[in-house]
Amino acid sequence: MQKILFATSEVYPLIKTGGLADVTGSLPRALQKQGYDIKIILPAYASVLEKASASGIKKITQLDIDGNPVVIKQTRLPGTKVTVWLVDIPEFSERTGNPYCGPDGNDWIDNHKRFYIFSKATELIALNQANLDWQPDIVHCNDWQTGLVPALLSLHPNHPATVFTIHNLAYRGLFSHQAFAELNLPQAFWHHERLEFYGQMSFIKGGIAFADYVTTVSPSYAREIQKPEFGYGLDGLLRYRSDSLAGILNGIDNDEWNPGTDTHLTHTYNRRTLGNKRKNKQLLQEKMGLEVNSDKPLLGFIGRLVDQKGVDLILSQMNRLLTSNYQLVILGSGFPHYEQTLRNIAEQNPQKVAVHLGYDEALAHQIEAGSDIFLMPSIFEPCGLNQMYSLRYGTLPVVHAVGGLRDTVTEQPLNNIDDQANGFVFHQPDGDELYAAIERAAEAYHQPDIWKKLQINAMSRDYSWEQSAKQYANIYTELLS
Template sequence: MKILFATSEAHPLIKTGGLADVSGSLPDALAALKHKVRLVLPAYRDVLQKVPAKSVRKVAEFEVGGCGREFVATILQVKAGGVEGIDVPVWLVDIPELFDRSGNPYLAEDGTDWWDNGERFGVFSKVVTELAMDRVGLKWVADVVHVNDWQTGLVSALLSMEKKRPKTVFTVHNMAYPGNFPQSLFAQLKLPPSLWGMEGVEFWGHFSMLKAGLLKSDWVTTVSPTYAKEICFPEFAYGFEGVLQKRFEEGRLIGILNGIDEEVWNPAKDELIHKNYSLEKGRVANKKRNKAFLLNELSTLKGLDESAMTSQMENWLEAPLIGLVGRLVEQKGIDLVLQVLPDMLEQTQANFVFVGSGNKAYEAELSRYAQQYADRIWTYIGYSERLAHQVEAGADLFLMPSRFEPCGLNQMYSLAYGTPPIVHHTGGLADTVVNATDEHLKQGTATGFVFYDPSRYALKSTLLHALHLFGKKRSWQQLQKNGMQQNFGWKASAKHYVKLYSEEK
């Protein structure tokens, strides 16, 4: 099949979250199954700076309408393998007025949305539609167009107006971002009037690009089976429960679990960690060496005296180290962590490392804890890919207490690295982590720790249970092995998508 995969971000070209990881990996996995894939995304300034000039050529140029103005869209093709980490040809949509900006694809430097995001991604969706219908002279007709999140949801609605069109699949990575804009944007983009209304893209008088994808795609997928069920309920649907329940009843809403890139997230070959290890070799000794390296690096960053670090290292290595990498926002449960942290410091020997950014109040509180407990808490405000890998390899436990989590990737990274995760029973976390109950431990199926109520009491109880098991070396090592034996590669997920692509419209 010929598959056009449209996205607003793709690792390693540009990344703000999990969408980029999926967009950088799934197309390659589909290509490995012998399908012809093209990845299309905006030519942001940062993307053009990363692409080697010798790998790029202009393949098309045409006009596309925006809000009361015309743009020239240039399609730049990056050859397969032209960017390390992406094995399929990439089409970059170069419209400098919309995408030649520094930094984040969606946010200005002050942290607010770009004022013209609606026009930017509305125009991008128009371009993708022209590519899908092969109206720009590339002589490449898509069988399937796979679009992702609100930024490309309009593509499905526009293609629904075409007579001979490809199949459309819309993947929701996070329902919390609806892509809502004023009705005036719909008019200014000169979109087909028949798309407006309750059975179209209207959402409480606004223009919703998310609804366009949910309602007008042949298939709607989410990134885990549990999340597909959860979003049919009001607390997870953000007002779209009626649309989602309709699609579910039609059999057109399903969940396909994300995979992980086993070339990038593999402790046996990870170039960002201190010592490599695998299930069979070096798991215990080298994991401890990674722990020492991580603590030494973080303590150096903190400015701790080298002699003090040396005297403390033996205690640090014996005490359990709990790591958290992620956005410091309530969705991720960081407020629950801060509520239980004083008790954990007082009642246990556990140490903590936090890597992330988000709510300024949470950043400040974690930084304060790191100063107050200089030899037990390490905090890095910001994002560091290198540190993210080192925490997975060096921590003993990984903390992921999200209130909701469409799929989540860090819990799967943690399992692969022999770092049992502590998770809330929601979305993809529920689908990937088997709770370490007595029964599951006896059966040899336990892989981590699960709590079922997003409260400080449930989290604390689960943390204490995990630390208790950490003291039982034989049981702990078996738990690590169980996790490292799991297979979360992209091949299985890609096969599910191919099966879906083959279904009737």
């Protein structure tokens, strides 16, 4: 049985700030079902220790890393048989809130040290130097917080094979040369072919440069990051690694996101009982204080209120949406100016726009089920999960043709749709293009037979992790052979 050590900075349901947690909460379970012995290694944030206490936590070993005592604790991923090892240092376990930044919204000034120690602990476990009598065949790392792991393992001649997955290249883990010096890393790492990045240190570059294989989360995004527009200065390195770079589309948790069994819904439904979906719309309208009206297309948006997610595009069309026959419900948090602007719009138009700032898992499910149309106008989107949740719930997405959105949503003329058509696509990051796509969606919405056909197409496709996990398994097999 092949052994996998899966390194990540967040995993649902223990800790979540975005899609990374959903992926790392699902992929290890899918790989375990395929016969792998898989362990997740995760920082022991205060909130993680609190949530994991229900499953039981025990200390299994203690390490010394550059004079810092590091305790390794063991628990289980809730609701699964997957073992989770927690790296406990005060810099993780004695801070509440967001794992990467303080109450003021700024990054913790010692993030370089925190995730260096996490990476060193991962290195020692990977080399079977942690008194655990377990050594992985593969170390699978995720995003910048784990980017030092392949670099550190490269210093050892008989290290396990390494895979590094880029979930979002925009977050590169950039730190100063002083931070590099503080970590006592080999001086040879300060080189433009290693960790040095235009006078700074980049954690994610370590993963890209040193891992045996690099993956990202959709085929289109794998192509996009090899170009300057989406490469963030790393496109040259990624083109150099192109022979060992693959885009594997994320899956979704079909148990967690299933309109037929969703415990967050008052009325569950499937392809044959789509009438119940309308009942969820009415309940959502009532809950959010919107006018209860089945004729008005209800647009949903769930996501971080940041530039990447295309919030500017939505705001640029707000007047047209308000004067047309639409309603809009938004769930998310992010930049204060976006939050304040949306709050003001909702207060001035309470029957047309509802905004819930923050995150609410139950409300997210209710928006997916109760909305007619889901907006994902992202400027870039490595994979995206909400469009797949929406498709599974028969809530047709309007998306910008980038990354995983391009790979999962297909639009066809309404007079010539086949079994592939499942949403609406615009091709330039432009507010007018977004609005035109919403109008096309509304035109379809008012033709019930066409709308139902599109919904059934959307709900019929397999978005599970099974196929994606097989592709990762093929990469593992290739590396070990």
